[in-house]
Amino acid sequence: MIKKTIAIVGTGLAGLSCAVRLKELGHHVELFEKSRGAAGRMSTKRGEDWTADHGAQYFTARDPLFIEQVKTWLAEQVVALWTPEIKVFEANQWTTFQSQDLRYVGTPAMNTPAKQLAKGLVLHASQTIDALSQKDGQWFLHSAETGDIAQGFDDLILAIPGPQAFTLAQHLDPNIQAIAGQSNMKGCWTLMARFEHQPKVSFEAAFVNQEIISWVARNSSKPLRTGLESWTIQANPLWSQEFIELNKEDVTERILACAKKLGLDCAEAEISVHRWRYASGATTAALGFYTNPTLQLSLCGDWLNGGRVEGAWLSGYHLANQFAE
Numbered sequence: 001m002i003k004k005t006i007a008i009v010g011t012g013l014a015g016l017s018c019a020v021r022l023k024e025l026g027h028h029v030e031l032f033e034k035s036r037g038a039a040g041r042m043s044t045k046r047g048e049d050w051t052a053d054h055g056a057q058y059f060t061a062r063d064p065l066f067i068e069q070v071k072t073w074l075a076e077q078v079v080a081l082w083t084p085e086i087k088v089f090e091a092n093q094w095t096t097f098q099s100q101d102l103r104y105v106g107t108p109a110m111n112t113p114a115k116q117l118a119k120g121l122v123l124h125a126s127q128t129i130d131a132l133s134q135k136d137g138q139w140f141l142h143s144a145e146t147g148d149i150a151q152g153f154d155d156l157i158l159a160i161p162g163p164q165a166f167t168l169a170q171h172l173d174p175n176i177q178a179i180a181g182q183s184n185m186k187g188c189w190t191l192m193a194r195f196e197h198q199p200k201v202s203f204e205a206a207f208v209n210q211e212i213i214s215w216v217a218r219n220s221s222k223p224l225r226t227g228l229e230s231w232t233i234q235a236n237p238l239w240s241q242e243f244i245e246l247n248k249e250d251v252t253e254r255i256l257a258c259a260k261k262l263g264l265d266c267a268e269a270e271i272s273v274h275r276w277r278y279a280s281g282a283t284t285a286a287l288g289f290y291t292n293p294t295l296q297l298s299l300c301g302d303w304l305n306g307g308r309v310e311g312a313w314l315s316g317y318h319l320a321n322q323f324a325e
């Protein structure tokens, strides 16, 4: 028996884990996503003969519930361990990064686990939800692309970054205004470089401190990647935020100059650039999720749970459990 009809806006890992769990609990769930498909910031860019994970680079699993999910993904072969040689660059010195953490990546691309979760869910892609209204106890959504969505929903869940939740719902609930207003999210300029040959550098991934760049990774060193030799370079959050409106040419020039300093000369590489307006950040107190039972309106997402992939998945999962009888 169907219990409730629930709309979820956003199909990143939080929205998807929430939807899967709600469906298990017997609810009817429909997801609305502004992009062409699911995955959100756990995504992969593709060209004719290359791919690059340009959002989340890898994820770790510490909570027993998420560890179970990762085991399932490993069995389904949509996730694998990634064991790159990682170095750290700080004050012009290189050191080897020592850590016992297990790092997982989607295979053959970072977005595969999200696509796996989305299988069997009702997902409306290319629907930017830009207005919400309530009538006779039902939620109604308006899409920028197709206008009013006829179906009403008992409950509404916003699984989108804090600043976007603020824009959509701050006028509906002062708590949402307060919580989403403190999401502290920062942007990230990301550069993707393709080479004819593997560059001669002494690392497959690097954490970089006190430079424009904060992370460099050889995408081609991740399991099951094919196509051109591909690298991802991410600028640090503070620099990205300060220069979020800078044009792509200047951003590219500055990031490439820093990459050269790190020994990664991209002069011969084919380059593309992506701007993440809301990449990372979280509320100071990790609420996990937020729900207003009177309004039947809830929020989930990484930003409510410490940031990162694991936090996003857990946020959606725990919110869904609020809908158990």
Ligand SMILES: Cc1cc2nc3c(=O)[nH]c(=O)nc-3n(C[C@H](O)[C@H](O)[C@H](O)COP(=O)(O)OP(=O)(O)OC[C@H]3O[C@@H](n4cnc5c(N)ncnc54)[C@H](O)[C@@H]3O)c2cc1C
Pocket (backbone or CB within 6 Å): 009, 010, 011, 012, 013, 014, 015, 032, 033, 034, 035, 038, 039, 040, 041, 042, 054, 055, 056, 057, 058, 059, 060, 127, 128, 129, 130, 159, 160, 161, 164, 188, 190, 234, 276, 278, 279, 280, 300, 301, 302, 303, 307, 308, 309, 310, 312
């Ligand atoms: C550059 C970068 C590097 C990162 N590196 C790592 C890492 O190495 N390890 C790690 O664990 N995490 C990393 N993260 C963070 C990780 O990607 C996120 O924590 C996680 O993917 C967030 O999932 P989410 O579901 O909360 O949000 P999102 O993935 O952002 O999902 C929200 C979804 O909502 C959609 N949406 C937004 N507004 C609307 C609207 N109005 N209507 C319809 N749809 C809407 C968006 O298109 C998106 O698909 C990184 C993120 C970035 C950007």
